[in-house]
Amino acid sequence: MAKETKVTIQDIAREAQVSPSTVSRVLSGNAPVVAAKREAVLTAIEALDYRPNVFAQSLASGQSLTIGVLTQRFGNPFYDGILSGILQALEPTPYSPIFGDGRWQTAVEKRALQTLLDRQVDGLIVVGGLSPEAEMLAYAQQVPLIVAAREIPGMSSQCLTIDNKKAAYEATRYLLEMGHQHIAHVTASIYYHGPITDVYQRYQGYVQALTEAGIQPDPQLLAEGDLSQQSGLMAVEKLVGRERPFTAIFAANDQMAVGVRLGLYRRGLRVPEDVSLIGFDDDHNTAYLTPPLTTVRQPAIELGQAAAEALIDLINGRQHTFDTFQASLIIRESVARRR
Amino acid sequence: MAKETKVTIQDIAREAQVSPSTVSRVLSGNAPVVAAKREAVLTAIEALDYRPNVFAQSLASGQSLTIGVLTQRFGNPFYDGILSGILQALEPTPYSPIFGDGRWQTAVEKRALQTLLDRQVDGLIVVGGLSPEAEMLAYAQQVPLIVAAREIPGMSSQCLTIDNKKAAYEATRYLLEMGHQHIAHVTASIYYHGPITDVYQRYQGYVQALTEAGIQPDPQLLAEGDLSQQSGLMAVEKLVGRERPFTAIFAANDQMAVGVRLGLYRRGLRVPEDVSLIGFDDDHNTAYLTPPLTTVRQPAIELGQAAAEALIDLINGRQHTFDTFQASLIIRESVARRR
DNA sequence: AACATATTTGAAATCGTTTTCAGAATAAGT
DNA sequence: ACTTATTCTGAAAACGATTTCAAATATGTT
The missing domain is CATH 1.10.260.40 (lambda repressor-like DNA-binding domains)
Structure with missing residues (x-):
């Protein structure tokens, strides 16, 4: 051939x-x-x-000019945004990315990581993931490692995250300022997904905003999903089934928000006239919902770029400090002032 | 380290x-x-x-156990589906994928392809892309090559595609059967995007269905976009501006359909009561529009898997025949019978 | 001009495998 | 028991670069 x-x-x-x-x-x-x-x-x-010949070069020099990227479940918009940023940042460098997919399954993730390591990547970017913290620390000993979208205690200087709690706090505050008192929250089960700390932080932000406003968070206004659209749809069913009135819903990610939106439509509830809705992530298509979704933008591409740049610095022993990444509230049309 | x-x-x-x-x-x-x-x-x-040590192995054996995947614009749901399928199919094999992104720019694509080739990939999967056919044929001489979602004359045995014309034909027929006579089509400019033949085929399917039904396709009911949501939104503006009545819109991809849906909302046109809408691709989130979008499902993941399997067979000199991939109409709620 | 020092260079070793080649061991055939 | 095939095996030569080391050349100093 x-x-x-x-x-x-x-x-x-x-x-x-x-x-x-x-x-x-x-x-x-x-x-x-x-x-x-x-x-x-x-x-x-x-x-x-x-x-x-790259192989001869790598063999002789011990450098592979390759960096491993571990993602979870190809196709998730937020993660794909990060990947896209990594790809862009790597383009002008001599490094090529090689990908593995952990699929949110510890065993799969471990194998994928091992494959990457076997290919002697010069560095590793792990996006999210479930690997126990101890393992991550162990990997960090073996190879330059950057973790994106997850905070690992003990190696925070190599983790890029967004302040989820603060962002969720602000989103909730916005709803409060718009006059809403009964605000439901759709979150994700910690048991199902492992400790997805960012989702938990969002929950904390929600609670904090409520508490500060003198409102006691009502467990009846909390619904658990699994981050999928489908689960957002079902969350609405749970919520209205409980017959606790609410005028706004804060969903922990946009995918669930989209499901919530459909759930409300099914129930004949108008957005935002009857119920205001706010999401989290700023997925591509979220601006084109009807009505366009008010949400929290996570700078995914920028995060990916920063991760790649940080890794290259780390590989070359250069010191690197991160910009901190701030999420920002994108106000569109899914939230109305409470009359 | x-x-x-x-x-x-x-x-x-x-x-x-x-x-x-x-x-x-x-x-x-x-x-x-x-x-x-x-x-x-x-x-x-x-x-x-x-x-x-992979490098020593590769150097000595001449095999890299690596396969290159060239995609366009990370983040496009259909392409990402294909990638996901490739990733899955490769997992149980000794091959690892390495990715490049052409970003729908000929120059970028060429460079990405060269990088992949320099890394001595054992095989190459090109998903879509703009490279001139002659170049593709040249690459095919150098390395086992599979092309997904694009048909290259002269190497059709290595191309996996979906019969776009037929699928579009059926989508349009469905609208006709539902009683619609004035059916607009939102397509993508061939000049802007180069010869994206699949979009053109969809247009042809649309024309064929209309013609067979004895309806003369009306150029005033054709709007050109660039496949983005935004362009779908604008297409609606063009369309209503022309003051040619229509009761249904067939969008050449789901992203534009989503934009169209918002455009109609802005204009106070209800879906499907006033205007029926049909898309193409079956993006993840398309089932959660309000109302859920009737669309054409492209088996992206399956296509990706088949591409990977075919490539491995090709690398190992085995003969391989493809299943043919059929798109299928997914009937949801965005199309109503014309009263 | 003579010496010390700095800059360039090539020969050869190295990286960790695979693969060829020929010899050793085993099995089979008479 | 004696060839003749047939398996197995190890020594050594690739694979195509990088890197160490020491020699060769150039530069600077006195």
Whole structure:
């Protein structure tokens, strides 16, 4: 199948009348070469259309120029945004990303991680994930590691997160300011998903805002889903079934918010006239719901880029400090002032 | 940073009292080894927790056990579905995927492809893309290549596509059967996006259904977008601005359909009471629009899986025939019978 | 001009496997 | 028991770079 007449560094050396070592030096640039020879080498490379063999390079140098990215469940908009950012940030660098998918299953995640490690990635970015903290710390010993969208105690300098509690607090405050008193919250079960701390933090933000406003959080106004649209739909059923009046719903992510929106439609409840709705994530399509969804924007792409840049700095032993990432409330049309 | 005391094949050889060659043989299994020694090797591997160095393997064998995947614009739900399928299908194999993103820009795509090739992928899956057909054919000479979601003349046996024309035909027929006569179509500009043949085929299917029903396709009922939600929104503006009455809209993809849906909402047009709407792709969230969108489901994940399997067969010189992929109409609630 | 020092260079070792080749061990055939 | 096949096996040569080391050349000082 492959036809390629392989051009090796030897060929270049011969063509340019120098030794292979010299060719290697001009290639890597980590040792000086006199201008004339450098020129000769460069033209030879050009002439023969030489492309170094990555494996030989990696074997000899111990660097793979590859970075591993572990994600969860390809297709989740927030995570995909992060991946997209990573891809973009890596493009101008010599590093190529290689992906694994943990699918929110500890065993799968572990295998995927091992595969990545076996490929001797120079660094690893783990996006979310369920691996026990101890394991993560162990990995961090083996390889430069950045964790995105998850906070691991003991390696916080390598974790990029968004202040979920604060963002949820502000979202809830906004509802309060709009005159809502009975605010339901759709969250995700901690038992089902493992400790998805960001979802829990959002819950905490919600509670805090309520409490500060002198409102006692009502467990009857809490519904648990699993982050899917379907579960948002069912959450509405639970909520209205309980016959506790509410005028607003804060969903812990946009996917559930979308389900909630449909659930309300099914029940003949108008948004925002009867019930106000607020989501979290700013998924692509969320701006095109009817009505456009008020939500909390998470800077996913920026987060991905920052993660990639931080990792490269880490690999090269450079010091890196993160920008902190702030989520911001995107006010659209799904929240109305309570009359 | 990395601490690892490298265990090499030599260590195993010493431990098991055999030669490295023998160890290699039991590892690869492509030469017989007597049971006793095989056992010894296996236990040695176990004991020392040996993991072969991929680069040395690749260098020596000429196989990278890596397959390149070129996608366009990470974050597009249909493409992401394909990627997800590829990832799944590759998981049980020794191959790992490495990704590149062409971003729907010819130059970027070319560079991404070159990067993939430089990494000596054993095979390549190109999802969509803009590369001229001649270039694709050239790549196909260099490396086993599968193209998903695009048809390249001259290598159709390596292309997996869905019969877009037929699917669009059926979608349009469905609208006709529901009594609609004035059916608008939101398509994508061929000039902007290059020859996205699948979108063009959808247009053809639309025309065919209309013509067969004795209806002359009206250019005033055609609006061009760029596949984005935003462009769907604007398409509605164009359409109503032309003051040509219509009772149904067929959008060439779900993202535009979502935009269309919002556009109609803005105009105070109800779906489906005033205008029926049908999309194409069956994006995740499309089932949770209000009302749930009737659309055409493309089996993205299955397509991705099939692509990966086909590629592996191709790499190993096995013959492979594809299942054909049929899109199917998903009837939900955005289409009503014309009264 | 002579010496010390700094800069460039090439030869050769190395990275950790696979694979070829030929010899050793075993099995089979008469 | 003696060839003749047939399995197995190890030594050594790839694979295609990088990197160490020491030699060669250039530069600077006195």
